[in-house]
Amino acid sequence: MPITPNQETPKPVTPSGALPMLILRVLQSGTLHGYAIGQRIHLLSSEVLGVEEGLLYPTLQKMLVKGWVTAEWGISETNRKVRCYRLTPEGRKHLKAELSGYDRVTQAIQEILRTA
């Protein structure tokens, strides 16, 4: 059973703001196609986070234009020709910056939650 923060609504949460960061992070270990990216995020978050298709593809397009990822042709598990996304050096740099920013913010929030 997935462990969700709220048992009454088992619908996955969509991490809209942090999505580019998560995508960059899962691509760090290798190229993936769109569906796999969604799946990987879903699984790694212990099925707490779900990426809506309507959000995933616009975000990927944006990241392509920004130059954080590139697309290349690959073969899927079902033997279908499919586009796979690969992290670029620029994307790696951006991920690093995002992560450190994110760490600072979470730490700060934790601080407040603990002491306030």
Place this chain on the structure above:
Amino acid sequence: MAELFRRIKYLINRRRLDAELASDMEFHREMAARAGRSNFGNTLRMREQAREAWGWTWLDRLVQDLRYGVRILARSPGFTLMAVSVLAIGIGINVAAFSLFDMVALEPLPVRDPSSLVRLERRSPTAYTSEMPYPSVLFYGAHAKTLSAVMAVLGIPPMQLDNDIQQASAFFVTSNYFTELGTPAGMGRLFDPAREDASGAAPTVVLSYGFWQRRFGADPSVVGRIIHLNGKPVTVIGITPYAFASLAGQTPDIWLPMPQQPYFVDGSHILTDSGDSAVRMWGRLAPGVTQKTAAQELLALTNELRRQHPNDIWDNEYIDIHPGGRMQVMQEMMYQVAAMVAVLTLLILAVACANLGGLMLARAVTREREIGIRVAIGAGRWRIFRQLCTESLLLAALGSLAGLALGNIVVRVSLSSMDAPKWINPSPDWRVLLFTLGLTLLAAVFFGLAPALQITRQRQHKTIARQVLVGAQVAASCVLLIVAGLLVRASQHALYTDPGFGYQQLLTIDAQLAQHGYAPAAAKAYLSQMQARIRALPGVQSVSLVKLPPLGHAVMRLNREVDGHAILVYPNWVEPGFFQTMGIPLLMGRTFYPGEKNAVVVSESFARWQWPGRSPLGQQLGDDDKKDIVVGVVGNARINALSDNDATEQYWPAQPDDMPGMTVIARTAGTPDSLPPIVKSISESIDPRIFPEIRQLKALYQDNISPVAKVATIVSLIGMVAVLLAGVGIIGLVAFTVSQRTKEIAIRIALGARKSQVLAAVLRQFAWPVALGLVAGTGIAAASSRVLRKALFGVNNLDPLSYVTALCILAAILAVAAVLPARRALRLDLAKTLHYE
């Protein structure tokens, strides 16, 4: 930057990339279906959203809107044709006006480094002259480090070429004139400082291309030939190029080198007399030098000149620098005129746009259904607004293209009628294109914004926007008509009223004695003999002398301040008989006694300014050390400022020292047409070296006022176009209102309303916009026509006749335009209308 390139790559490869995106999503759906989930929504919408990340959605929409706009316009060709023609008139007139301004004032001359060319003039807080003594030019040229070169131009009376009947116009120029401008010779060679400035150089002449064609039939063998100018042999060394760009658009028939001036004009001291402002000065700024730095250095040099020649330099004199590398050296006054023309032409555009705006509003009602459907199937207000704006822009662009063509035709026609320099290229340059683009946007906002807002808010039936547009059209046409009225009055006034002196029977004979080195006594003897012999001719009524002849080449002007009022004084030096010869009435006191000193005669307007309510006779005038006593008052005669009603005159008795600069003036009983050849032979018998310039005032007067008449005609035409546009606009609006209110009108008539009541009901909504427009237009015209004062030949800029005439014409046209379509309302077939509704 890299991101922009990627975006553009996405734009170029969008078809392939879109297919790839679609395949991605299709794959995603397959996989999701396998996993037992199928919540994939509207793929098309999602793909659109994903594509938005590329940043080209606006372009897609624009293309969509444009396509739709083209379809809409193509579906109603009548409306489109009407709209484009209205816009073409409004924009075309502006494009034509701007093109001409561009050519004259903005377009650099096609010469070497035009931006560093400057025009240099003497100025002080109270005095100005366009000319400068030649020795000063040499002085500035030798000492100014901020100027890399100076050039001088001396205009002289036409010269006698061999035995021609028609004289040839001529300029003396410093021999660096052509080399500084980088002008290549059309044939032979042009002046070369190394040769023309050498001592003992043989006299040379350069012919202009046009003169060479006219006079010598383009004969190439003329180069090297010896011709005679004023009886002096001179060698033709070359021809200027066909498209020669000269400074300030000077186009004389022949060009002569300055060092030869004493050779052609016997006894002249112009080249050495430091007190005789005779030549026009031009310069070239040294590389990297600004006008300001040059002005500072020239001021220091002017002060040095004053030390050398204390009498020849004014108090606080400085050298005024203007950019000189254009066809016209722009002075402040000319910018004012340009601004006024711009306002008038923009008014036409305003009328055209308001007109079109009204049309668009009327169309909006017929498009109500279409817009309603679009809103119903989900188009947002913003989207509809954008669509309408795109349509307006499309229309404006079409109108601008037509306007550009129309404007260019106007420019070509006016250039060919003006004898413009050949180097001028009438095709629109980048400035004109940019201007047209700006005008397109302005027009689109002007005529498109109000209707678009109203349609978007689904308020097609509101009348307020329509009323505002009617008011604007009426106001703008009103201003144009009033200004046209004023100008027509001014040209009529100039043509048919007395300018203060009887010009029809006057002849001036300028012997240019000073230029021939005549001493005062010799000049007096010459002039007395000339006067006596002309007086003895049959038909000659009166002969006299004047220093600055009416409508002459030289004008002198002083700025005076009287009780805080700036007035312009035109001084002159005359013989006692001058007023009688000119036909200027003596209103008070007396004219001069022969040989009188320290006396002055003033014009009536000057006396009124200077001594309001007091008798001017016996008053003193002048600076502390040399006061002159007013002995007489004469009628206003703007002999050198015809168009300026604010001009005043002062006359001093000519002194013996003035004699070499005096001009003979003669009045005949009939027209003096037969006199010039006789005077010529008299002059030859007195001194054969002298070729006096003989001019008939009648012709000069006509030359002087023909521009005003022309401008009046053009502005009247523009005004009539504006009024017709406004009239057509009102016909359309009233017809539209009638068709909208058919039912109401029919009911009123059925219930027994009188015809006049029905008409009033239909027209009431246009009454106050028209009234407001008339009031606003009159106010604007009254306020802005102040700048016209100097051009109105004495017609008051609040001249009631012009205003009343303009307003009556406008009111009549508007009334006809309103009543014609409204009468349709009275001829309704009641039964049919009521049945139908």
